[in-house]
Amino acid sequence: MATTLATPPVVPADVLARVAPIYDRVRTVIPPFEWPAFAEDIDAILRLKRERDAVILAHNYQTPEIFHGVADIVGDSLALAREAARTDASVIVLCGVHFMAETAKLLNPSKTVLIPDLEAGCSLAESITGADVRLLRQRYPGVPVVSYVNTSAEVKAETDVCCTSGNARAVIESLGVPRVIMLPDEYLARNIAAQTSVEVIAWHGRCEVHERFSADDIRQLRAGHPGVVVLAHPECSPEVVAAADFVGSTQGMNDYVVQKRPPRVVLITECSMSDNVAAQHPELEFVRPCNLCPHMKRITLPGIRRALETMTHAIEVPAAIAAPARRAVERMLAVKPR
Numbered sequence: 001m002a003t004t005l006a007t008p009p010v011v012p013a014d015v016l017a018r019v020a021p022i023y024d025r026v027r028t029v030i031p032p033f034e035w036p037a038f039a040e041d042i043d044a045i046l047r048l049k050r051e052r053d054a055v056i057l058a059h060n061y062q063t064p065e066i067f068h069g070v071a072d073i074v075g076d077s078l079a080l081a082r083e084a085a086r087t088d089a090s091v092i093v094l095c096g097v098h099f100m101a102e103t104a105k106l107l108n109p110s111k112t113v114l115i116p117d118l119e120a121g122c123s124l125a126e127s128i129t130g131a132d133v134r135l136l137r138q139r140y141p142g143v144p145v146v147s148y149v150n151t152s153a154e155v156k157a158e159t160d161v162c163c164t165s166g167n168a169r170a171v172i173e174s175l176g177v178p179r180v181i182m183l184p185d186e187y188l189a190r191n192i193a194a195q196t197s198v199e200v201i202a203w204h205g206r207c208e209v210h211e212r213f214s215a216d217d218i219r220q221l222r223a224g225h226p227g228v229v230v231l232a233h234p235e236c237s238p239e240v241v242a243a244a245d246f247v248g249s250t251q252g253m254n255d256y257v258v259q260k261r262p263p264r265v266v267l268i269t270e271c272s273m274s275d276n277v278a279a280q281h282p283e284l285e286f287v288r289p290c291n292l293c294p295h296m297k298r299i300t301l302p303g304i305r306r307a308l309e310t311m312t313h314a315i316e317v318p319a320a321i322a323a324p325a326r327r328a329v330e331r332m333l334a335v336k337p338r
């Protein structure tokens with residue numbers, strides 16, 4: 001059977017000229033024949049951002065054409081929450097998953113917060129409800145609840161303080177108590193429990209991306225790529241974490257690469273993260289096993305363009321939930337980093 005190759009779109013020369021400086025940033029991870037498919041959307045999004053007084057916040061797991069092409073601010077959940085609290089823009093477009101857009105709305109109740117695809121969820125956020133948290137409180141009376149930001153606003157509203165993978169230990173130890181409930185990520189809770197004297201009661205949520213990595217994967221990577229430095233995300237299992245050279249949030253991994261410049265490195269996390277860091281460090285060799293987050297991948301350039309053209313999908317959080325949920329996020333932001 002004959003295969004027909006898709007014809008690349010014909011893009012006006014002035015558009016290509018305007019986005020050429022952006023292509024320079026991603027040329028090591030986006031081949032030239034793919035670039036025309038992105039150019040017009042990027043050009044339109046940059047124009048729409050100015051017209052709408054919008055800022056685009058993109059998570060580290062967004063694809064390079066979004067991360068390097070249209071985002072104003074990039075980072076992990078903690079960085080995006082902090083930046084969402086600081087922005088002066090009238091409109092925030094959150095290129096990430098639903099709980100991140102909710103968090104941005106909690107911190108900016110008077111602003112318009114858009115997510116390009118309402119179906120961009122998260123297996124961790126979906127593993128627990130507000131009713132589950134109330135049952136946990138009944139079972140462990142007086143034990144504070146620390147919720148990962150990867151939770152719905154409804155769950156945050158039942159929470160004492162939020163945390164991210166970058167500040168979980170600092171948040172838990174800031175409470176000055178011997179025992180905490182930490183939800184919903186079982187692996188993150190177990191990995192943090194190994195670093196602190198605080199007893200951690202875990203929930204059974206898992207990240208569907210990070211739970212797929214195994215310690216055997218790490219052994220095979222080391223055998224196939226001698227000298228590779230292994231950086232792992234703390235949503236991986238304790239066995240994977242034990243097999244890694246460094247464990248940190250996506251921001252922590254990025255900082256490690258910037259500071260230590262390992263000549264050969266692998267990031268055990270969602271695969272766009274490696275593409276985005278590799279684009280900035282063409283001199284380093286990135287080994288790239290690929291586990292995609294299907295939720296993060298629902299965000300696309302055409303979706304972002306549509307969101308800005310139509311001002312959809314606007315995030316709303318009911319006032320009764322927003323007030324206590326905001327308090328839990330703000331308590332987290334007030335905790336000093338370690």
Ligand code: SF4
Pocket residue numbers: 097121122123124125150207208209210270293294295296
């Ligand atoms: S990578 Fe995991 S934790 Fe992050 S959004 Fe996807 S499912 Fe959720």
